[in-house]
Amino acid sequence: MNDPLLRLDDLHKSFGGLKVSAGVNLAVRAGETHALIGPNGAGKTTLIAQIAGELRPDAGKIFLCGRDITRLAAHKRARLGLGRAFQVTSPMAGMTVLDNAVLAVMAQMGSPLRMWRPVRGEAAMVEEARAALARVGLAEVEEEKARDLSHGQRRQLELAMALAGRPRLLLLDEPMAGLGPRESRDMVDLLCGLKDHYAILLVEHDMDAVFALADRISVLVAGAIIATGTPRQIRADAAVRRAYLGEEDTPC
Amino acid sequence: MEASGRLKQLMRWLEGAMMAALALLPLIAQLAHQPFWLDLATRLVILAMAAASLNIILGLGGLVSFGHAAFLGIGAYAVGIPVHHSIYGGASWLASDNGLFHFALAVGAGALFALVTGALSLRTKGVHFIMITMAFGQMIYYLLESLETYGGNDGLTLDVRSALPGIDLDNPAQLYWLAFVILAGVLVMTWRLRDARFGLALAGARENARRMAALGHDVTRIRLAAYVLAGAICALAGALMANSTAFITPAMTSWPRSGELMFMVILGGAGRILGPVLGAGLFVLLEEALSSFTTYWHLPFGLLLILAALWQAEVFTTRSGGART
Amino acid sequence: MNTALFVTQLVNGLQLGVLLFLVASGLTLVFGILDFVNLAHGVFYMLGAFISASLAALSGSWPLGVMLALPLVALAGAATERLVARPLYGKSHLAQVLATFGLILLADALAMLIWGVEGRTVALPAWLQGRMAAGVVELPVYRLVIIFSGLAVAAALHVWVHHTRFGMLVRAAAANRAMAEALGVDTARLHAVVFVLGAVLAGLAGALITPITEASLSMGSDIIIVAFVVIIIGGTGSLKGAFAAAMLVGLVDALGRAWLDDLFKLAFPAEIAETAAPAISAMSIYILMAAILVLRPGGLFPPRARGR
Numbered sequence: 001m002n003d004p005l006l007r008l009d010d011l012h013k014s015f016g017g018l019k020v021s022a023g024v025n026l027a028v029r030a031g032e033t034h035a036l037i038g039p040n041g042a043g044k045t046t047l048i049a050q051i052a053g054e055l056r057p058d059a060g061k062i063f064l065c066g067r068d069i070t071r072l073a074a075h076k077r078a079r080l081g082l083g084r085a086f087q088v089t090s091p092m093a094g095m096t097v098l099d100n101a102v103l104a105v106m107a108q109m110g111s112p113l114r115m116w117r118p119v120r121g122e123a124a125m126v127e128e129a130r131a132a133l134a135r136v137g138l139a140e141v142e143e144e145k146a147r148d149l150s151h152g153q154r155r156q157l158e159l160a161m162a163l164a165g166r167p168r169l170l171l172l173d174e175p176m177a178g179l180g181p182r183e184s185r186d187m188v189d190l191l192c193g194l195k196d197h198y199a200i201l202l203v204e205h206d207m208d209a210v211f212a213l214a215d216r217i218s219v220l221v222a223g224a225i226i227a228t229g230t231p232r233q234i235r236a237d238a239a240v241r242r243a244y245l246g247e248e249d250t251p252c
Numbered sequence: 253m254e255a256s257g258r259l260k261q262l263m264r265w266l267e268g269a270m271m272a273a274l275a276l277l278p279l280i281a282q283l284a285h286q287p288f289w290l291d292l293a294t295r296l297v298i299l300a301m302a303a304a305s306l307n308i309i310l311g312l313g314g315l316v317s318f319g320h321a322a323f324l325g326i327g328a329y330a331v332g333i334p335v336h337h338s339i340y341g342g343a344s345w346l347a348s349d350n351g352l353f354h355f356a357l358a359v360g361a362g363a364l365f366a367l368v369t370g371a372l373s374l375r376t377k378g379v380h381f382i383m384i385t386m387a388f389g390q391m392i393y394y395l396l397e398s399l400e401t402y403g404g405n406d407g408l409t410l411d412v413r414s415a416l417p418g419i420d421l422d423n424p425a426q427l428y429w430l431a432f433v434i435l436a437g438v439l440v441m442t443w444r445l446r447d448a449r450f451g452l453a454l455a456g457a458r459e460n461a462r463r464m465a466a467l468g469h470d471v472t473r474i475r476l477a478a479y480v481l482a483g484a485i486c487a488l489a490g491a492l493m494a495n496s497t498a499f500i501t502p503a504m505t506s507w508p509r510s511g512e513l514m515f516m517v518i519l520g521g522a523g524r525i526l527g528p529v530l531g532a533g534l535f536v537l538l539e540e541a542l543s544s545f546t547t548y549w550h551l552p553f554g555l556l557l558i559l560a561a562l563w564q565a566e567v568f569t570t571r572s573g574g575a576r577t
Numbered sequence: 578m579n580t581a582l583f584v585t586q587l588v589n590g591l592q593l594g595v596l597l598f599l600v601a602s603g604l605t606l607v608f609g610i611l612d613f614v615n616l617a618h619g620v621f622y623m624l625g626a627f628i629s630a631s632l633a634a635l636s637g638s639w640p641l642g643v644m645l646a647l648p649l650v651a652l653a654g655a656a657t658e659r660l661v662a663r664p665l666y667g668k669s670h671l672a673q674v675l676a677t678f679g680l681i682l683l684a685d686a687l688a689m690l691i692w693g694v695e696g697r698t699v700a701l702p703a704w705l706q707g708r709m710a711a712g713v714v715e716l717p718v719y720r721l722v723i724i725f726s727g728l729a730v731a732a733a734l735h736v737w738v739h740h741t742r743f744g745m746l747v748r749a750a751a752a753n754r755a756m757a758e759a760l761g762v763d764t765a766r767l768h769a770v771v772f773v774l775g776a777v778l779a780g781l782a783g784a785l786i787t788p789i790t791e792a793s794l795s796m797g798s799d800i801i802i803v804a805f806v807v808i809i810i811g812g813t814g815s816l817k818g819a820f821a822a823a824m825l826v827g828l829v830d831a832l833g834r835a836w837l838d839d840l841f842k843l844a845f846p847a848e849i850a851e852t853a854a855p856a857i858s859a860m861s862i863y864i865l866m867a868a869i870l871v872l873r874p875g876g877l878f879p880p881r882a883r884g885r
Contacts, residue, residue: 093459102452
């Protein structure tokens with residue numbers, strides 16, 4: 001119960017001479033929405049890639065639900081409960097929205113090597129896919145091709161795919177990126193609705209969203225976490241202000 | 253292919269007509285006193301089966317495998333070698349004219365070769381994958397060439413055909429119908445497969461393998477399963493081919509043959525269930541028509557390929573959502 | 578183990594390696610920089626052979642024939658790049674494969690029309706015939722000439738790529754094509770030069786091998802696969818890799834063919850050795866490729882993941 005859902009233990013990663021992760025320590029507790037913020041170039045993308053399993057850290061460990069996943073392949077992490085929404089939307093573009101969601105559900109539901117029964121006939125799977133789409137508001141467009149969606153809808157699909165796999169931890173990489181003011185508000189509402197059901201690691205630049213959603217915030221600067229705390233604590237932290245928010249800025 | 257509704261209807265009509273004609277072909281050939289048509293149709297049906305197997309990995313899976321003809325050779329020699337020994341002695345564990353043994357051996361050898369080479373090749377993608385599959389295919393070519401006992405480059409004549417219970421493969425019509433029934437079975441399998449979990453997962457991996465992995469799918473395992481299935485089916489086609497022509501050579505496995513199979517899949521519409529039949533039909537007819545004009549028929553054929561590729565390049569690229577292998 | 582045989586086979590292996598490098602070097606650059614699958618690269622090899630043979634017969638001088646053949650091969654390369662390759666850059670690999678496959682069929686048919694079905698042989702000028710004594714063995718002079726020419730070309734390529742401005746642009750484009758374009762490099766010209774250079778090198782290899790074997794219609798198709806094996810082992814886009822891999826492949830092939838027989842006879846009964854040895858030696862370079870792939874899927878010098 002007290003074990004964090006995700007724990008990063010002194011992660012190090014270098015590319016040639018460039019140190020991108022310099023001993024990162026982070027923990028996401030069950031049920032908490034933990035935001036990761038930091039200036040551009042801080043190493044957020046590399047960190048996400050290591051958590052997701054696309055990059056192997058040079059040193060350090062990653063624990064998911066108490067299990068050491070440092071050397072575990074990316075697809076196995078998803079099976080263990082890691083749901084991911086990409087920063088640059090990445091659906092199966094030529095397939096329908098429903099098919100995208102079905103694929104997400106299928107990954108958690110037995111073998112993909114079934115060759116006879118039509119997928120659309122598997123009521124349980126299709127219903128669950130539809131539920132995920134409904135949760136993000138994409139029910140109407142289930143037969144549209146993913147590449148024909150608007151930017152906002154693609155963001156919603158990203159979320160749906162992350163949710164459809166029944167994750168325990170959601171890894172959301174800039175879900176607000178490129179959204180207009182109204183769409184942003186909708187997305188924040190949507191994410192608010194998810195807070196109670198999932199642990200979330202939220203990487204974001206949009207400070208309004210961060211302070212509205214986060215239970216705790218970690219600040220990543222030059223490959224290391226310089227502060228972790230509640231939004232109030234982070235607002236007040238002088239080092240954070242200096243490094244990231246800037247002296248003049250008073251986020252609302 | 254984003255064909256317009258009209259074109260799709262035309263294709264469907266053509267495919268249907270072709271299947272009906274093929275089903276009745278031995279009768280048609282007999283009525284028209286053209287036994288040659290039966291020869292042509294047998295070749296068509298067998299090539300269609302090979303193309304249909306390639307359609308699974310290329311059409312559905314988006315894997316540009318350029319060594320697929322190797323399986324035809326594996327299947328063919330899985331018949332030729334046992335037959336050779338059954339007549340000329342030696343290797344008694346292998347000697348047999350039992351057709352069921354031949355077919356089982358063909359499918360088994362094809363699946364095994366696909367498993368081993370697929371496991372290695374599928375660690376790569378894009379340009380590498382194409383080159384590696386080509387190299388493995390060519391490896392089989394050189395292997396078969398080096399086997400002097402079985403004729404090497406000169407090829408191997410089958411003095412008897414596979415003995416099957418109840419079916420006489422020396423009868424061209426019976427052989428044809430056996431091949432046709434198997435082809436039909438393969439097509440039904442592809443059809444069901446495409447709409448089942450496996451087909452969806454294959455298509456998903458084709459569209460965006462990275463996302464599929466992030467969702468939790470073991471993309472390599474899915475592709476390997478497809479690769480093994482395709483190899484096994486193609487080897488079966490090879491076994492039928494050996495029985496049909498009663499003469500096999502390593503040249504069956506050379507990489508230009510793989511290119512022709514690929515051409516059939518593309519021409520008929522990659523991913524379409526009956527596409528391989530259409531593609532094989534067009535290829536066989538084209539080959540016949542052009543070669544009756546000139547021995548240099550590769551010239552217009554090659555030109556056609558280039559033009560088709562240039563013209564269709566946009567379609568290929570956008571169809572997979574811009575995703576490259 | 579017969580020293581004379583060993584040295585002879587060593588020389589054969591080196592010669593094969595050098596020729597493979599000439600063919601593979603251009604191809605690996607085309608793969609690495611242009612991301613273009615050129616199945617038809619072997620056509621230039623074949624053209625170099627046939628054109629040099631014909632020009633040698635016409636002019637009466639083989640060296641002249643070779644020298645005049647190269648610009649003609651360059652022309653063929655330029656035409657191919659402009660008409661077939663360029664429209665397909667960035668397009669699906671499948672389209673590239675089909676187009677270049679069609680090109681092979683077209684070129685082979687044309688070659689058959691022009692030169693007929695029989696191969697063409699070429700006689701070496703007297704001063705290149707003959708053998709040279711090197712300790713225990715006598716080695717054909719010409720093979721040594723090939724080896725040294727090939728090494729000279731490899732050295733020249735190295736200097737060009739690492740010590741000239743254009744070579745630097747080539748390296749930049751190989752490392753990160755999009756960035757090179759963003760920096761204003763004239764990529765169209767770069768692509769054309771790389772493509773044509775590759776064609777000429779392949780043509781040179783074809784011209785050099787002709788006096789030993791002959792110019793034949795199937796030589797292009799035969800060499801392209803081995804070139805692919807070399808590139809797979811060496812790593813796409815890497816000249817260093819192409820050189821190392823070419824030498825490795827050449828030596829494994831030559832030494833394997835000579836010695837696998839004896840090696841097998843040591844370990845297995847004669848009957849098995851007799852069938853297995855030629856089979857395994859025919860597959861030797863593919864087995865080598867598979868072994869390397871198990872350990873390093875990207876080859877000896879894999880392309881870097883970033884910046885593609």
